Amino acid sequence: MAEASKHTGDTLQRRGLMLILSSPSGAGKTTISRMLLDRDPQISLSVSATTRPKRPGEVDGVHYHFVDSATFDRMVDADEFYEWASVFGHCYGTPKSQIRAGLKEGRDFLFDIDWQGTQQLYQKDQQDVVRVFILPPSIEELRRRLTGRGTDPAEVIQARMERARAEISHWDGYDYVVVNDDVEECFGKVAAILHAERMKRARQTGLIGFVRELMRD
Ligand code: 5GP
Numbered sequence: 739m740a741e742a743s744k745h746t747g748d749t750l751q752r753r754g755l756m757l758i759l760s761s762p763s764g765a766g767k768t769t770i771s772r773m774l775l776d777r778d779p780q781i782s783l784s785v786s787a788t789t790r791p792k793r794p795g796e797v798d799g800v801h802y803h804f805v806d807s808a809t810f811d812r813m814v815d816a817d818e819f820y821e822w823a824s825v826f827g828h829c830y831g832t833p834k835s836q837i838r839a840g841l842k843e844g845r846d847f848l849f850d851i852d853w854q855g856t857q858q859l860y861q862k863d864q865q866d867v868v869r870v871f872i873l874p875p876s877i878e879e880l881r882r883r884l885t886g887r888g889t890d891p892a893e894v895i896q897a898r899m900e901r902a903r904a905e906i907s908h909w910d911g912y913d914y915v916v917v918n919d920d921v922e923e924c925f926g927k928v929a930a931i932l933h934a935e936r937m938k939r940a941r942q943t944g945l946i947g948f949v950r951e952l953m954r955d
Contacts, residue, residue: 751944762902790828821858
């Protein structure tokens, strides 16, 4: 990342983007998200609001904004979400305000959301959204990753596999699809996508002035 930011293009003023990473659970999306956030200072996580209970180790305002159902409903009524969805019986939503302001300032946001959220976000703002889907390298490897997490009964693992298959069926609603065989390689590909998308002419709002300067007599 540090290397790439030396290029002139990265120093021009630009509009930020919304990078969506989706995958079935077990495909490594969380690891890739963490690597991006650790290694690239220009991107930060969009923190969703949710009605689901906090898990051990989760911090309010960092992993999610944990709210009760009444608060969530009020936020929906006040149109405070970019998108929201009910996932496995709990509500999740993307608050608008900080994202809109950040995009203008050239900050990028990472979204760890499912296909429903992706569709809604894309419908609201096609220009700023970049959709990346991560796939596991094989069905055997997916099963191994979903089994390896504990000593869960076979039907729980089976249910996870079915959810994963359902999620995979939405692969064609994404701009990019990356197979996560090797985590560093997968990260490299996602980082390359992010870099190329940042360089898109329409996002480089500083180009007009820059080119005008280049063309001066
Ligand atoms: P978890 O409860 O395990 O953190 O997340 C459950 C699911 O909710 C994941 O598939 C995650 O991608 C999805 N999710 C998290 N935040 C949002 C959001 O703001 N909007 C939508 N549509 N889905 C979300």
